[in-house]
Structure formats: structure tokens, C-alpha cells
Amino acid sequence: MLLSKKFYERDPAIVAMDLLGCVFVKKEKEILKGRIVETEAYYGLSDPASRARKGKIGEIMWEDAGRAFIYMVHGNWLFNITTMPKGNPSGVLIRAVEPLNGVSIMKKRRKVDDIRALTSGPGKFTQAFGIDKSYNGIRIYTKSSPIFITEGEKKFDIVKSKRIGVKKDLPIPLRFYIKGNRFVSKA
């Protein structure tokens, strides 16, 4: 089942948890698929780590739910999905996936053979899937989109932790990952 716009119109922490186990799909010559194993939630003005008021690129966070919000940091593209109805800046960062389809393409793009190194981090994931700024702002809740997400199996435990690499973090756990999954960026 395709995840609808309504799915994303909720609190980013809820969406982040529900996205675990779902399947990220990108349509190219070959279909790329990855099971989402690690996410992080970001809020708007109340979140010191948020990009919501960082000028032009942050404007996407103020849009309606279910849009790609792509931001570069340290030379890496990071892929987010906007959450909450329009006017409530927030989003979910995809930090890691487990490769399911198109592994040979991912290996070529990442220039590594080790499958564990393919998508086990937010910058690695976007590189393997060929995601960059050109996808910023697109709606990902229709099958006609080059990127969309479908439901997956939910048989696993969820671990919560503080966000990774965030200098000014909130005092609550906003990172979620599948317990024991080897594609999570850090245990």
C-alpha cells in the first residue's frame, strides 16, 4: 500500500516511527528499493536544530505534508519528508535503509562492494539512490512520483535515542531505529 498524504500529516515523531519497516522506492531505468531502518524527527521553530527558518531551502518545511525536503550538509544530500499540515514546519529525516532492489546500481554509485556500506547513513543513502536537490519539493504520495513509499512488515522492536550529530539537540529522543538491524548507522 502506498503511503498517503494523510499518513504524513501527523506529528513528525509519530511519522518517523511508523516509517520504520516501510519500503522506499525510486523509479529509474531499474527500480531502486530500500527498507527504512532508521529515521529522525525535526520540528519547526521550537527545535534549535531545525532548518525551518534558514532562508530559502527551509521554506519547504512550511509546505504541506508528503514533500521531499532535501538539504545539503558537509557535502552530503540529506533526504527528508515534510510532515504536518501546511504552516507547521516539521519533517522526518531518512537516515538509513536496507537495500532490497537495484544493489548493483548502488554499488556503482557508492564505489564500494560491501553491502553494509551502501546505505547505512543519511549521506550514503542519498548517494546510493541518486537523490539530489533536483528532487526538492516534489510530492511523494502518488505512484506517478519518481519517489514514493509503501507499507512494509512491522515485526520488530523500535529503539529510541537522541539524534545523531545534532549540536543543539532537544532533551527528548527523536531518533528511531529497528533493533538489531545491521544497516542502522550506529548501534
Next chain:
DNA sequence: CGCCAGATTGACT
């Protein structure tokens, strides 16, 4: 216009 931060990665001691 130059400097610097930042939700990272990979190479190296």
C-alpha cells in the same frame, strides 16, 4: 566578498 557552521563521511594514528 570572505568566513564559518552544519542533521557527514572516510581515511588515518
Next chain:
DNA sequence: GTCAATCTGGCGG
């Protein structure tokens, strides 16, 4: 464990 390279946007740190 440490550290430098990487890109973009914001600000005058």
C-alpha cells in the same frame, strides 16, 4: 580514537 574534505547559504561571530 582523531581529523580533514566536502557544498551551500547566511551573516559580518
